[in-house]
Amino acid sequence: MNKQSCNIAIVGGGTAGLALATELRRLGVEDVVVLEREPEAGGVPRHCGHYPFGVRELKRVLKGPDYARKLVQNAQAAGVDMRCDTTVTALHPKALLSVNTPEGGYELQAERVVLCTGVRESSRAQRFIGGQRPMGVLTTGALQSMVYLQHQRPFRKPVILGTELVSFSALMTCGHMGIKPQVILEENERVTVRQIMRPYPVLKRVPVRFNVRDIRILGGKTVEAVAYRDATGAEQVIEADGVIISGRFRPESALLHTSHLEVDAGSGGPSIDQYGRASDTSYFCTGNLLRPVETSSWCWHEAVATAARVVQDLAVPIGGGAGARLCSVDPDIRFVLPQRLVEADAPGAMGEMQLRLARPARGYLTAISGGRTLWGDFLESRPERRILAPLKPMLSVGGGQPVEMRIL
Numbered sequence: 265m266n267k268q269s270c271n272i273a274i275v276g277g278g279t280a281g282l283a284l285a286t287e288l289r290r291l292g293v294e295d296v297v298v299l300e301r302e303p304e305a306g307g308v309p310r311h312c313g314h315y316p317f318g319v320r321e322l323k324r325v326l327k328g329p330d331y332a333r334k335l336v337q338n339a340q341a342a343g344v345d346m347r348c349d350t351t352v353t354a355l356h357p358k359a360l361l362s363v364n365t366p367e368g369g370y371e372l373q374a375e376r377v378v379l380c381t382g383v384r385e386s387s388r389a390q391r392f393i394g395g396q397r398p399m400g401v402l403t404t405g406a407l408q409s410m411v412y413l414q415h416q417r418p419f420r421k422p423v424i425l426g427t428e429l430v431s432f433s434a435l436m437t438c439g440h441m442g443i444k445p446q447v448i449l450e451e452n453e454r455v456t457v458r459q460i461m462r463p464y465p466v467l468k469r470v471p472v473r474f475n476v477r478d479i480r481i482l483g484g485k486t487v488e489a490v491a492y493r494d495a496t497g498a499e500q501v502i503e504a505d506g507v508i509i510s511g512r513f514r515p516e517s518a519l520l521h522t523s524h525l526e527v528d529a530g531s532g533g534p535s536i537d538q539y540g541r542a543s544d545t546s547y548f549c550t551g552n553l554l555r556p557v558e559t560s561s562w563c564w565h566e567a568v569a570t571a572a573r574v575v576q577d578l579a580v581p582i583g584g585g586a587g588a589r590l591c592s593v594d595p596d597i598r599f600v601l602p603q604r605l606v607e608a609d610a611p612g613a614m615g616e617m618q619l620r621l622a623r624p625a626r627g628y629l630t631a632i633s634g635g636r637t638l639w640g641d642f643l644e645s646r647p648e649r650r651i652l653a654p655l656k657p658m659l660s661v662g663g664g665q666p667v668e669m670r671i672l
């Protein structure tokens with residue numbers, strides 16, 4: 265098979281991949297290749313035809329597609345080698361990739377690989393939604409791509425499942441095409457988004473129903489109704505011609521599962537150290553692949569910080585013996601990131617760990633190792649919200665010893 269080489273290969277040309285590639289070139293790396301499976305780079309923002317993207321990182325308020333175009337232009341102007349219609353099909357030890365294109369396959373040997381493959385929403389099957397199998401059931405991503413990229417209106421009066429931020433993004437997308445959602449169904453007792461966004465469905469005159477159970481999709485060829493049990497246990501049926509299944513993001517980790525890299529069961533993404541390196545340290549990881557789910561702005565900044573780490577590692581390999589192993593033994597905590605620390609003092613390491621809850625929780629978030637409390641702070645939060653904790657207190661633990669995160 266044809267074999268090619270480069271300094272840095274980036275898998276995925278979304279927000280993170282493009283920001284990282286541009287920054288690597290700015291920092292003087294010669295040969296930076298972005299491999300993107302879609303015909304155009306830009307990632308998820310390409311089909312988010314609404315504001316606000318780019319506020320912090322580009323100091324402009326843009327719609328998703330304009331933001332994606334700007335990131336592509338920046339990367340091209342910086343001299344990044346952009347390869348679209350190019351899918352990475354396998355990850356091999358020591359930064360070797362199998363790549364597939366319409367013209368045929370090749371192997372790409374890089375000095376370092378950075379994985380930036382993003383997230384996807386959980387499918388109907390992954391959410392255990394029962395009922396029949398009619399046409400007209402879409403994730404927000406699929407809806408946005410139909411509306412903004414193909415200018416199609418898949419339905420007129422759908423039901424939206426979920427109240428994560430992306431559910432409100434689905435609401436905006438519906439407004440763009442004159443689609444009128446009938447209702448938003450939420451399994452929990454409150455909306456998942458932050459307070460500031462709560463009036464949005466009211467403004468759009470879409471009712472939200474809480475404590476919803478046993479959702480079933482009904483219909484023959486196309487969706488005809490959605491049935492569910494309300495808080496009292498009574499069966500409700502809403503007439504609808506479509507269903508938007510929003511949120512419940514998962515890292516796009518298909519490549520990881522068939523590779524030699526360790527996957528973290530909590531986040532569903534790669535297990536990384538504080539420099540963003542996977543279990544094979546020739547692989548770095550950044551953007552939403554690390555965890556479900558962050559905003560574009562967060563992924564952009566994370567990717568720029570990762571670029572500096574990659575450059576540092578190329579100049580003087582970071583190395584480092586095993587430090588603490590960060591883990592959650594608390595069912596309220598869904599994941600902890602990074603999962604491993606190394607005993608290295610190279611500059612640019614992450615200063616904070618990221619956590620997410622599995623359910624609403626209130627208490628004292630605590631880091632414990634060998635019976636010793638290393639750190640603690642009061643916490644009151646809900647699932648899908650960003651929670652940060654300092655990594656510095658955990659650096660005193662070595663030898664792969666566990667640091668357990670608990671809510672007391």
Ligand SMILES: Cc1cc2nc3c(=O)[nH]c(=O)nc-3n(C[C@H](O)[C@H](O)[C@H](O)COP(=O)(O)OP(=O)(O)OC[C@H]3O[C@@H](n4cnc5c(N)ncnc54)[C@H](O)[C@@H]3O)c2cc1C
Pocket residue numbers: 275276277278279280281299300301302305306307308309312350351352353380381382383384385404405406408430433516519550551552553557558559560561563
């Ligand atoms: C439906 C949806 C709506 C969202 N709406 C918003 C929003 O309104 N505002 C916001 O700030 N954030 C939103 N997000 C979050 C969004 O993921 C981030 O904004 C941002 O796009 C993350 O950047 P990324 O580079 O990590 O991932 P992405 O932008 O998803 O980019 C990943 C790229 O990797 C490519 N790829 C994957 N596998 C391979 C492979 N094997 N080979 C080659 N290429 C591959 C994909 O094609 C994709 O282009 C949304 C996410 C989704 C899924």
